[in-house]
Each structure stands twice: as C-alpha cells, then as structure tokens.
Amino acid sequence: MLNPKQADKIASAILYAIAGFVILILAALLGYILYQGVPHLSWHFLTAPATAFTAGGGIGIQLFNSLYLLVITMLISFPIALGAGIYLNEYANKKSRATALIRTAIEILSSLPSVVVGLFGFLLFVVQFKLGFSILSGAISLTFFNLPLLTRSVEESLRTIPDLQREAGAALGLSRWETVGHIILPAALPSIVTGVVLSAGRVFGEAAALIYTAGQSAPALDFTDWNPFNVSSPLNIMRPAETLAVHIWKVNSEGIMPDAAAVSAGSSAVLIIAVLLFNFFARYLSGVLFKRLTATK
Amino acid sequence: MAEEQHLIFDEEQPERYVYDMDETKHEVALSTKDLQVFYGDKLALQDADLKFERYKITSLIGASGSGKSTFLRSLNRMNDSVATVKGNIMYRGLDINSQDIDVYEMRKHIGMVFQRPNPFAKSISDNITFALKQHGMRDKQQLDEIVETSLRQAALWDEVKDDLGKSALSLSGGQQQRLVIARAIAMNPDILLMDEPSSALDPISSAKIEDTLMQLKEKYTIIIVTHNMQQAARISDYTAFFNSGKLVEYDLTRKIFTRPKVQLTIDYVNGNFG
Amino acid sequence: MDNIRESLLKQSAATRKDRFGRYISLAALLLIVVVVLSIFWFVASKGLATFFANKVNLWDFLTGTKWAPGQKDANGHPFVGAAPMIVGSFLVTLISALIATPFAIGTAVFMTEISPKRGAKILGPVTELLVGIPSVVYGFIGLSVIVPVMRHLFGGSGFGILAGAMVLFVMILPTVTSMTVDTLKSVPRHYRESSLALGATRWQMIYKVILRAATPGILTAVVFGMARAFGEALAVQMVVGNAALMPQNLTSPAATLTSVLTQGIGNTVMGSLENNALWSLALILLLMSLVFNSVIRAIAKKGAM
Numbered sequence: 001m002l003n004p005k006q007a008d009k010i011a012s013a014i015l016y017a018i019a020g021f022v023i024l025i026l027a028a029l030l031g032y033i034l035y036q037g038v039p040h041l042s043w044h045f046l047t048a049p050a051t052a053f054t055a056g057g058g059i060g061i062q063l064f065n066s067l068y069l070l071v072i073t074m075l076i077s078f079p080i081a082l083g084a085g086i087y088l089n090e091y092a093n094k095k096s097r098a099t100a101l102i103r104t105a106i107e108i109l110s111s112l113p114s115v116v117v118g119l120f121g122f123l124l125f126v127v128q129f130k131l132g133f134s135i136l137s138g139a140i141s142l143t144f145f146n147l148p149l150l151t152r153s154v155e156e157s158l159r160t161i162p163d164l165q166r167e168a169g170a171a172l173g174l175s176r177w178e179t180v181g182h183i184i185l186p187a188a189l190p191s192i193v194t195g196v197v198l199s200a201g202r203v204f205g206e207a208a209a210l211i212y213t214a215g216q217s218a219p220a221l222d223f224t225d226w227n228p229f230n231v232s233s234p235l236n237i238m239r240p241a242e243t244l245a246v247h248i249w250k251v252n253s254e255g256i257m258p259d260a261a262a263v264s265a266g267s268s269a270v271l272i273i274a275v276l277l278f279n280f281f282a283r284y285l286s287g288v289l290f291k292r293l294t295a296t297k
Numbered sequence: 298m299a300e301e302q303h304l305i306f307d308e309e310q311p312e313r314y315v316y317d318m319d320e321t322k323h324e325v326a327l328s329t330k331d332l333q334v335f336y337g338d339k340l341a342l343q344d345a346d347l348k349f350e351r352y353k354i355t356s357l358i359g360a361s362g363s364g365k366s367t368f369l370r371s372l373n374r375m376n377d378s379v380a381t382v383k384g385n386i387m388y389r390g391l392d393i394n395s396q397d398i399d400v401y402e403m404r405k406h407i408g409m410v411f412q413r414p415n416p417f418a419k420s421i422s423d424n425i426t427f428a429l430k431q432h433g434m435r436d437k438q439q440l441d442e443i444v445e446t447s448l449r450q451a452a453l454w455d456e457v458k459d460d461l462g463k464s465a466l467s468l469s470g471g472q473q474q475r476l477v478i479a480r481a482i483a484m485n486p487d488i489l490l491m492d493e494p495s496s497a498l499d500p501i502s503s504a505k506i507e508d509t510l511m512q513l514k515e516k517y518t519i520i521i522v523t524h525n526m527q528q529a530a531r532i533s534d535y536t537a538f539f540n541s542g543k544l545v546e547y548d549l550t551r552k553i554f555t556r557p558k559v560q561l562t563i564d565y566v567n568g569n570f571g
Numbered sequence: 572m573d574n575i576r577e578s579l580l581k582q583s584a585a586t587r588k589d590r591f592g593r594y595i596s597l598a599a600l601l602l603i604v605v606v607v608l609s610i611f612w613f614v615a616s617k618g619l620a621t622f623f624a625n626k627v628n629l630w631d632f633l634t635g636t637k638w639a640p641g642q643k644d645a646n647g648h649p650f651v652g653a654a655p656m657i658v659g660s661f662l663v664t665l666i667s668a669l670i671a672t673p674f675a676i677g678t679a680v681f682m683t684e685i686s687p688k689r690g691a692k693i694l695g696p697v698t699e700l701l702v703g704i705p706s707v708v709y710g711f712i713g714l715s716v717i718v719p720v721m722r723h724l725f726g727g728s729g730f731g732i733l734a735g736a737m738v739l740f741v742m743i744l745p746t747v748t749s750m751t752v753d754t755l756k757s758v759p760r761h762y763r764e765s766s767l768a769l770g771a772t773r774w775q776m777i778y779k780v781i782l783r784a785a786t787p788g789i790l791t792a793v794v795f796g797m798a799r800a801f802g803e804a805l806a807v808q809m810v811v812g813n814a815a816l817m818p819q820n821l822t823s824p825a826a827t828l829t830s831v832l833t834q835g836i837g838n839t840v841m842g843s844l845e846n847n848a849l850w851s852l853a854l855i856l857l858l859m860s861l862v863f864n865s866v867i868r869a870i871a872k873k874g875a876m
Contacts, residue, residue, distance in 0.1 A: 012774065113801070271707075399583045
C-alpha cells in the first residue's frame with residue numbers, strides 16, 4: 001500500500017503528465033493548422049475565386065460570402081434575441097410554468113445538432129417557400145442556430161445590472177420599457193457586445209447548417225455591381241453562397257481539386273485567425289464601451 | 298373596590314396607539330386604510346392605518362423585518378411586482394392602490410429615494426434631465442434651470458456646478474445620494490418617500506442629507522424610513538413605530554421619544570428591545 | 572389640483588410605451604418557441620412518413636443491418652435497416668467521451684488545483700479559443716493527420732469509427748475541459764481549506780472532497796460533450812469512411828446518422844422512400860438530443876438536492 005504522501009506525489013505526477021499531454025495536443029493542433037495554412041495565405045489566395053479542377057485557386061468569394069452571411073444572420077437574429085432576452089429578464093414571471101417551458105424550448109433548440117437545424121431550413125425555406133439555395137435561406141437557418149445562445153447572453157447581460165437601477169427608473173415615473181431601453185441596455189452594452197461578437201465567431205465557422213441552405217456553390221460575383229437585385233451582385237441575398245467552412249468540407253469530400261489539402265489548410269488558418277480576431281475584438285470592444293460608460297467627460 | 302379597578306385600568310397600557318389627526322386643522326397629503334401586504338401567502342403587513350400631514354416629515358421606525366420598508370414601498374406601488382397589496386392608499390381623493398390608476402403617472406407625484414445611491418451611468422445633468430425629457434420636456438433652458446434649482450435644493454450645486462457633464466458614478470457616495478435626491482425633486486413631486494437614505498453613508502454625508510431634508514420639507518411632504526432613532530428625533534414631526542408587520546404607535550415625534558404610550562415603543566425607544 | 576387627478580386616471584404615454592415594449596419583446600420570444608415547435612413538427616412528420624406512408628416496420632428499421640432504401644428484398648420490403656448508423660453514432664460518441672473524460676478532468680484539476688497561475692495564463696485562453704474552432708477544421712485535421720496515422724497503425728484505409736472518435740475526442744476535449752474547470756472553480760473555498768486543515772494531502776483533498784463535490788457538474792460537462800459529438804456531422808463524415816455497413820471493427824469504413832444524412836439528403840427526391848428514410852434518421856438525432864437534454868436536467872436536479 002502507498003502511504004498518502006506517496007500517493008499524493010504519484011497523483012501530482014500523473015496530473016502533470018495529463019496536462020502536459022493535453023497542452024501538447026492543443027499546441028500541435030493550433031501549430032499544425034497555422035504551420036500548414038499560413039504559408040498559403042497571400043493576397044491572391046484571399047481574393048481570387050476558387051478553381052474546381054486546377055490548382056492555384058483562391059477563396060475570395062467564399063470569404064466574402066462568409067462575412068456577408070454573418071452580417072445578414074446578425075441583422076436577423078440580434079433584434080429577435082434582444083427582444084426575447086428582454087422579455088425573459090424584465091417582464092417574464094420568473095416562477096411561472098409558462099416561463100419554465102419557454103426556457104426549456106430554448107435550451108432544446110440550443111442542443112439540437114446543427115445538421116438538423118440545417119435540414120429543417122432546407123425543408124422549409126429552400127423547398128417549401130421556394131427560396132432555393134440562397135443567402136437568405138442560409139441566414140435564417142443560422143439564425144435558428146444562433147438564437148438560443150444569443151438570447152441567453154443578452155438575458156445574462158441584463159441580469160448583471162442591479163435592480164437598484166430599475167427601481168431608480170420606476171421611481172421617476174418611467175415605464176419598465178423606457179428604463180430598459182435607456183438605462184439598463186446601455187449599462188449592459190459591453191457584455192451584450194461581447195456575447196454578440198463571440199456568437200459571430202460561432203456563426204462564421206458553421207458549415208453543417210449551411211450545406212443544404214446557402215448551398216455548396218459559389219457563382220462568380222461582379223464586385224463592381226452593388227445593386228442587390230442583380231444576379232451577380234455580391235449583395236444579392238437570393239444567390240447561392242458557399243462559405244469558407246463549407247468550402248473546406250466540400251473540397252475535401254469531393255477530392256477533385258488537386259491542391260485541396262493546401263486550400264483547406266489555408267482556409268482553416270483563415271477561420272482560426274478569424275475566431276482569434278473575434279475573441280480579441282470582443283474583449284477590446286467591451287473594454288472600450290465599459291470605459292466610455294464610466295468615463296468622466 | 299371601585300378605586301382599585303380604576304387604578305388597574307389606568308396602569309394598563311394600550312396595545313396600540315394611533316394619533317388621530319384632525320383633518321380640519323391639518324392638511325393630509327396621503328393616508329392608508331386597511332392596508333395588507335402579502336408576499337405569496339405570507340401576510341407581511343397589516344393594521345397600518347396612517348395619515349401623513351402635508352409639508353411635514355414623518356419617520357417610520359422599527360427593527361429589521363418590522364414591515365416599515367414594506368409599508369413605504371407599497372405607498373408608490375414599488376412592491377407591485379413582488380407582493381400583493383390590498384387596501385386603500387388615498388391621495389388627492391383617489392385610491393391610488395387601484396387598477397384604474399396609472400402607476401407611472403402616480404410615481405411622478407410620489408417620488409422615492411432608496412437606501413443605496415443609484416445614479417444612472419450618465420452625466421450629472423443627464424441624471425436629472427433624463428426622466429423629464431422622457432416625460433416630454435424639451436425646452437433646453439427650462440431643463441437647465443431645473444438642473445440648477447434641484448441641485449441647489451439638494452445642497453449639491455456648489456460642489457458640482459463646474460462639471461455637470463461628469464459621470465455621476467465619479468461622485469462620492471454622499472454626493473451620489475444628494476444627486477439622487479435632486480433627481481427626485483426635479484420631477485416636482487408632492488411627496489418624497491425615502492428608504493433609509495443615509496444609512497449607507499458616513500456621518501458627515503449623513504448630516505448633510507439631514508440638513509437637506511429639513512430644507513425640503515418646506516415644499517414637499519416627506520416620509521422617511523430610518524434605523525437611526527436620533528435621526529428620527531432630530532428631523533421628523535411625526536413618528537410611526539412598526540413591529541412584526543403592524544403599526545404599534547403613531548404620534549408626534551416629541552411624544553414618541555419622551556412619553557410613548559405603548560410598552561413595546563417604550564422598550565424600543567429606550568433600547569431594551571429584542 | 573384637478574389636472575393631477577385627471578392625469579392619474581388617464582393612461583399615460585409611459586404605460587402605452589410599456590405595453591408596446593412588452594408585446595414586441597414577447598413576440599420575439601414566442602417566435603423562438605414557434606421555431607422549436609416547427610422544427611419538431613416538420614422533422615417528425617417527414618421522419619414518421621417512413622413508417623406510416625411507406626409502411627416500414629419500426630423494429631426492422633431500428634435493428635435491420637442493411638441500408639439500401641432503393642432496393643427491395645425477396646418480400647418486396649425495402650432495405651432500410653438503420654442499425655449500422657445508430658451503432659456507428661453511439662460508438663464514436665462513447666469512445667470519444669471515454670477518452671476525453673479523464674483528460675478533461677485531469678487538465679481541469681491541473682488548471683484549478685495544481686497550477687492555477689499557469690492554468691489561467693496559458694491553458695485557459697487556449698481551451699477557450701479551441702472551443703470556438705469550427706468543426707470542419709477538426710474534420711480537415713482528422714483527414715490530413717488522424718486518418719494517415721490510423722492507416723499506418725492499423726492498415727486498411729484509415730477511415731473508420733476510430734478515426735471519427737479521435738476527431739471527436741479532440742473536438743469535445745476543450746468544451747468538456749472548460750466546463751469542468753467552471754465546476755471545479757465553483758466548489759467553495761472552505762471545502763479546500765477545511766480538508767487541508769484536517770491534515771489531508773493535496774491529492775486526498777482533490778480526490779475525496781473536490782471531485783466528489785463537483786461530480787454533478789463534471790457529469791453535465793461529459794454529457795454535454797457527448798451531445799455535441801453525437802450531433803456533429805461534417806467532421807465525422809470526413810473521416811468515418813461513409814460505408815453504411817455494420818461496423819466489424821473500429822478501423823474499417825463505417826457511417827453515422829449524421830454522415831449518411833449529410834451525404835444523402837441532396838441526392839434523393841423529396842417524398843420518396845429514400846428521402847423519408849433519411850428524415851427518420853434526422854428524427855432519431857432529434858430525439859437523442861432530447862434525451863441528452865433531459866439527462867443534463869436530471870443531473871442538475873439531483874445535484875441541487
């Protein structure tokens with residue numbers, strides 16, 4: 001039998017080993033992608049259109065599609081999440097069964113596999129509503145995927161604002177809505193913004209919900225045509241739009257692009273760098289907003 | 298025999314004493330009747346019929362959990378979302394504890410200041426003008442005037458007049474509390490409810506708040522909850538003592554502190570309580 | 572005087588604004604509920620059509636081992652045995668969770684109890700970053716690193732359940748770790764102090780006090796990771812080999828519910844049996860996510876007691 005002191009030493013050694021191993025995996029993971037991917041990054045790679053059968057294609061259109069889809073998704077999902085978060089934290093009767101049921105529904109939505117959400121989007125928007133493979137179908141599907149998390153983050157941000165502020169508004173004859181709109185929301189803004197940017201990172205990398213909604217093709221775009229009603233305009237929301245994440249999946253599963261590995265590595269590096277940027281940006285922005293909120297003018 | 302009985306009667310103290318305010322001589326700004334407050338099924342307050350005289354300060358005293366804060370917060374219906382309040386609260390001949398009353402409108406006339414300073418994360422002047430603007434006041438000059446007069450009334454003007462654009466959160470606790478008082482009187486209310494407004498402050502700030510209240514009673518009816526009996530004795534005209542969710546004694550302040558009628562009040566005022 | 576009385580009895584602008592705000596925010600909330608309900612309605616109505624419209628026997632569907640919805644057996648019944656995919660999904664999920672759990676707990680304990688400083692400085696941000704990495708990136712790494720390694724070690728193509736499980740292991744490791752860290756951090760300080768004061772070694776304190784107290788939270792983290800693994804589509808599809816066969820070993824090509832779905836939906840005609848059978852797989856996914864969800868709730872309820 002080991003005495004407790006020996007057991008303690010052995011256990012510590014094992015824990016060090018496990019942690020070391022995990023650090024190794026994680027570092028290798030990041031290192032591999034960046035090492036493989038970063039050398040491929042060039043202005044040409046980031047801006048040129050993809051080529052299906054020859055090497056040397058870029059990811060310009062996919063990158064634009066990812067960003068544009070992200071913007072449209074946020075435009076749709078943020079107001080809904082904001083409203084839902086406000087209702088849950090400011091109006092809902094916290095003890096009622098109806099509220100508990102609604103919370104359960106949101107939790108279930110957040111735990112649904114994104115492929116199921118994508119298939120639902122495909123069934124309802126692409127097929128039933130005849131929107132086709134389009135940015136709009138994709139953005140709505142991503143909205144469903146994004147709403148639960150974003151709603152929760154809005155709600156939690158609002159919850160951190162002390163009730164004293166709500167009472168202050170109420171005692172001045174302001175309605176709950178006015179107090180929330182002008183006092184509570186501005187105070188909660190730094191953490192709401194963090195939530196939005198972090199969820200943007202998630203949306204940016206999502207692929208499974210998109211392959212059957214925004215589609216897997218990236219038709220050529222005319223970057224001089226900014227009329228959203230023209231077919232080849234980048235702003236057209238009814239066009240199919242393969243995103244960067246979908247592109248990685250597609251070139252790998254089709255296996256016809258000669259430099260698929262290189263393109264995937266480059267795209268993966270871009271995705272990871274984007275997630276990194278989203279993280280930094282979220283921290284930076286919330287810091288700036290917080291400072292402005294408490295600043296002495 | 299008869300004399301003995303009389304003696305016993307004389308010594309027997311009442312369980313409750315409520316000063317009978319003569320409404321022909323004193324103008325009543327606010328009164329309550331048959332008020333009951335429930336948290337869920339639990340009855341937290343009952344038997345608290347009170348009349349508050351206009352332009353006077355009335356203190357509500359009692360131990361923690363005696364129901365005094367519950368009572369105060371019921372007066373402008375701040376408890377609506379957490380408790381059930383039954384009974385009548387009469388203001389200008391209207392029962393303001395009724396569904397027909399617009400709560401937000403009512404709170405413009407019955408303002409409230411809380412225990413802990415709660416300025417908005419806005420500039421000093423915006424703290425005062427924000428609600429006024431929401432209520433539709435647009436005139437810049439008029440707003441500026443209100444900022445100045447209310448800050449003067451709250452005895453804060455001299456300290457902040459040069460940086461009205463500064464964030465209210467940069468003020469000290471005592472200044473913040475006076476700003477909050479200025480914010481409340483900027484609404485030009487009839488009645489000010491104050492829930493231990495100086496208990497979170499240091500003695501100097503606390504004394505400033507007391508001075509401010511003495512000035513304010515010329516224009517406002519003030520009802521104040523306080524833990525501090527010296528404070529109640531110093532500033533108020535009337536005092537109501539609460540215990541276990543009931544009103545025990547209500548009288549002129551000097552009577553409460555010199556010759557209280559109920560044994561519980563005697564014990565509390567003498568500090569032999571609990 | 573009378574003005575005030577009147578204004579008290581009239582509906583103020585504030586009240587109107589408040590009603591507006593209440594309704595509009597309630598509408599946003601209800602919209603989410605409608606979305607959830609319609610997802611269930613649509614997937615269920617499509618997925619159940621296999622059994623009601625195409626008269627496939629539910630038991631045959633769950634236990635049948637041949638998946639070829641286009642073909643029919645001697646009795647004219649189509650081959651819609653979903654067992655290979657169901658088994659595949661459960662295998663990748665269980666194996667990945669089995670590997671990930673000790674690593675996640677070990678790392679989390681290291682980060683919170685052994686070396687909080689380094690934990691907070693390096694491991695914390697790195698795990699948080701990895702939680703946010705898109706799953707296709709994990710799939711790509713699986714394809715370019717894990718599959719060749721598998722091929723080298725076990726021969727064959729390298730594609731298979733094990734490759735899928737390894738990809739999922741790496742993918743859920745950051746999630747499970749960071750959730751476990753949160754749980755360990757929430758164990759009250761005085762638990763630690765009082766057990767150390769009683770003369771316990773650090774390991775005794777960790778093993779007997781901290782991990783016991785954190786068990787519900789750790790279980791939640793693991794189940795959460797399993798739910799993610801079970802529902803992950805593309806990363807698995809890229810490395811599992813995509814052969815809808817009953818897995819004979821862990822290193823031969825296989826399939827999961829999600830991999831068959833992602834591949835098949837675009838290649839079948841809406842309303843056909845082939846298509847409906849795929850929706851039935853989606854329905855299984857949906858129901859499984861409900862199961863994971865209720866397990867997490869059950870743990871939370873028990874932990875709260």
